[in-house]
Amino acid sequence: MRTPFTDVFDVEHPIVQGGMQWVGRAPLVAAVANAGALGMLTALTQPTPEALAQEIARTRELTDKPFGVNLTILPSITPPPYEEYRQVIIESGVKIVETAGSNPAPHLPSFHAAGVKVLHKCTSVRHAVKAQEVGVDGISIDGFECAGHPGEDDVPGLVLIAAAAEQITIPMIASGGFGDGRGLVAALALGADGINMGTRFMCTEEAPIHRNIKEAIVAGKETDTELIFRPLRNTARVARNTVSREVVDILNRGGRFPDVQALVAGSRGRLVFENGDTEAGIWTVGTVQGIIHDIPTVGELVERIVAEAEGLISRRLAGMLAPVSV
Known part of the structure; x- marks a missing residue:
């Protein structure tokens, strides 16, 4: 092609x-x-x-x-x-x-x-x-x-x-x-x-990356992402989990970046990929996960x-x- x-x-x-x-x-x-x-x-x-x-x-x-x-x-x-x-x-x-x-x-x-x-x-x-x-x-x-x-x-x-x-x-x-x-x-x-x-x-x-994350993508739907940093005009699409939902909630209530900085630390996202804990931090994934069914x-x-x-x-x-x- x-x-x-x-x-x-x-x-x-x-x-x-x-x-x-x-x-x-x-x-x-x-x-x-x-x-x-x-x-x-x-x-x-x-x-x-x-x-x-x-x-x-x-x-x-x-x-x-x-x-x-x-x-x-x-x-x-x-x-x-x-x-x-x-x-x-x-x-x-x-x-x-x-x-x-x-x-x-x-x-x-x-x-x-x-x-x-x-x-x-x-x-x-x-x-x-x-x-x-x-x-x-x-x-x-x-x-x-x-x-x-x-x-x-x-x-x-x-x-x-x-x-x-x-x-x-x-x-x-x-x-x-x-x-x-x-x-x-x-x-x-x-x-x-x-x-x-x-x-x-x-x-x-x-x-x-850890097998758990790959399996989470296979299990995920196209609706299972979260848009964080919208109020800061620095939107990012990430996996929906307890951390990303907390970030969205804090910013929607008027919070600023320092209020969520610890939650979105890159070191926590790296641990997600290394250890396979999908709730350990923020990690990126697209809506395309809804049509991904295998590894x-x-x-x-x-x-x-x-x-x-x-x-x-x-x-x-x-x-x-x-x-x-x-």
């Missing part, structure tokens, strides 16, 4: 495993690459730039196919050394980067000088257009269904992808709510050149999605066309 995305980013299938904090590690990324899709290491999962260099090397021991690194750049009082992480990516010879969080323009000259292609994640058409204007190589447009931060416009993918496709001329992949071949075909029909999946790749054998290997998943998409296009959809009378 060839698209502008597979051509520009040099992958076999138009499927991306997006960067996920605590999840985007070597075993998963290498498995995705070996399956012919594009895997993304998560730079800030690694505590230092030096640790990222080691994780890149570890990934290379497991695959000889292309993979990328996600570098999420967020404003902070004490920001991580983003320039040092960037330099490690360049010096390690990685040729694909997924940026997110803020304007990628300050990083583009260094990446492009090193021959690195930049895929920028956006949650609105206006931000996608701006990223295209500053010179990124591809867009990942993130609909409201997604895990993590969906932005503040609340536009689902069905409209967002089509609206973005009207203005984006570089390769664009669709994110948020994708987990099978039906979603891939829908994204292509809406004007995207592929799909990005997070939650679906979390629920695979190779994902480096396959990455290879099985990618093969299934591609086969299902090809079958839908060649048989079901083609069969709906009335024969042309001569």
Whole structure:
């Protein structure tokens, strides 16, 4: 299945495993690459730039196919050394980067000088257009269904992808709510050149998270997520549990971030993935969990999605066309 995305980013299938904090590690990324899709290491999962260099090397021991690194750049009082992480990516010879969080323009000259292609994640058409204007190589447009931060416009993918496709001329992949071949075909029909999946790749054998969390995703429904930080205009979609419900309640009663800071600590979310206690903290998951029913290997998943998409296009959809009378 060839698209502008597979051509520009040099992958076999138009499927991306997006960067996920605590999840985007070597075993998963290498498995995705070996399956012919594009895997993304998560730079800030690694505590230092030096640790990222080691994780890149570890990934290379497991695959000889292309993979990328996600570098999420967020404003902070004490920001991580983003320039040092960037330099490690360049010096390690990685040729694909997924940026997110803020304007990628300050990083583009260094990446492009090193021959690195930049895929920028956006949650609105206006931000996608701006990223295209500053010179990124591809867009990942993130609909409201997604895990993590969906932005503040609340536009689902069905409209967002089509609206973005009207203005984006570089390769664009669709994110948020994708987990099978039906979603891939829908994204292509809406004007995207592929799909990005997070939650679906979390629920695979190779994902480096506790089995309990994978089973919780299989058991979860599309309604079993919570939107936290809405009053703070920093919305995030996470699993519904006692912690996320408490955060929503506190903020809805006028609380501010310091009132929930201890509840949403990243260290607690990391423990969820390590220990398998779904109530230990905040952890991200998308509404797509409602159509996730198993825990396959990455290879099985990618093969299934591609086969299902090809079958839908060649048989079901083609069969709906009335024969042309001569």
